[in-house]
Amino acid sequence: KVARFSTTRLCGRLWCTALATGSREKDTALAHSTSCSIWPSSEMILTIVGAGNGGHVLAALAGSLPNVSVRILTSRPEIFGEFVSVERPGIGGGSTVTGRVDRIGADPAEIIPGSDIVIWCGPVVATKEVFARIAPFVQPSSGHTTYVGCLFAQGCIHLLAKKVLGNSVPFFAFQNIPWLCRTLQAGKRAEIIGRKEYANVACNRVNFVWLRRALEPCLGNVRMMQLADFASIVLNPANQIIHPARYWGIFKDWDGRPIDEAKIPWLYRDFDRTSAEALEGLDVELQHIRRALERETPELDLQGVIPLADRIMAQYQTQIADPTSLQSIIATNQAYSMAKTPVRKVTGGVVPNPEHRVVQDDIPHGLCVLKDIAEQLGQETPWIDLLIVWHQNLMGKEYLVDGRLAGRDVEETTALSVLGGTALSHIGYVETPGVPSCKL
16 A cells, blocks of 8 residues: 655745756766766656655755655554654754655555665665665666665765666765754654765765765755765764674673663663773774775875764764763763663563664674775774674574684674675775775
8 A cells, every 4th residue: 555645835946946056967978977867857756765864854954954855664654643753963963854745555566666765774784675675676777766865874875876776877965964863753754853964875886976966955954974985984983882792781791681771771871891892892893994095005095084083073962061081972972862771671671682673783784894905904803793693692593613704694794705795905895996986
């Protein structure tokens, strides 16, 4: 069943009304040799896949714009009505923004055709399945091109996109989600807790000039910055090291018995020294991998793989009360303040939740990917190894065996070697190494 809502929108072109700079002819001349045929004549059709926190926020912000038609593809279409609102859309807080949703449904055949941009807003662990569902409906045809992107990506996402979607589909991925947010009422209201100053984006076969002009207003004008390749996403100093360090720090001594939920610390605001020590170790190992890659593959652009503390400070700036250490940066970041530690309720209390995305995303599509690269570089990674082993035991999985990424469940990961990368340079590129197709 597809819900369609009647709407009247202003005339005009999105590319000239949103930011009104430059000309279509100039932008098209800058495009990749693959033709870009998605300049909308009246309105842009943005399809959001997934009904999570980010999907709610994007629907509200984009749907508030006069020349954007928002569609939502979700397994839960019944929770949505015609409007979605988001509170506190500015960095320092602002008025509530309400957006209109024009079409909602669970069948990609009824939602995706005709879309200009399709954005997956769900967990990394579900990306392969989602790509497989939408692939038949995003292929270039009859002069129309659909851009497919991920609001947040990890692992060798570009190689997964090539394998499942095909290399003719223009693909882009955000290095970090533009906002920290949460759903207040499913299908109705969401809240932006913290908004980034900018968001990095990597592209393949994409006209970034057009994408930026089309999408920035839909993000609440979070600035979009283009990455030269996908390497900074694969080696992103973010969730893939933050979450494993923190989850281990909280539950490393768990004895298997239910815990009083009142004793569970906040995920970030209670960030302790044990978690900080693990995170600092992961951060150091990540930087060692980066430096080794710079020697082995100088064609990769690894400028975005900066120490974690520097990355958080750059993106959140005035939202951090105490910048004196990595521990205090995380604990006093206003944008992080409302995140609760994911747990599963059981009789007598709560227990760690191995099905949550902080585990399912950040081990097979985070630390395992980094371990695969480190092995190819001959790098030792004691902290990565320790945390993979601890988490795989919690998950009932096997990725690491005797210090090698050779377990029975390795094929579930988005590691370079699993997705057919035959050279370290494929960490960054979909096509020929040294000729980045993402550059305009």
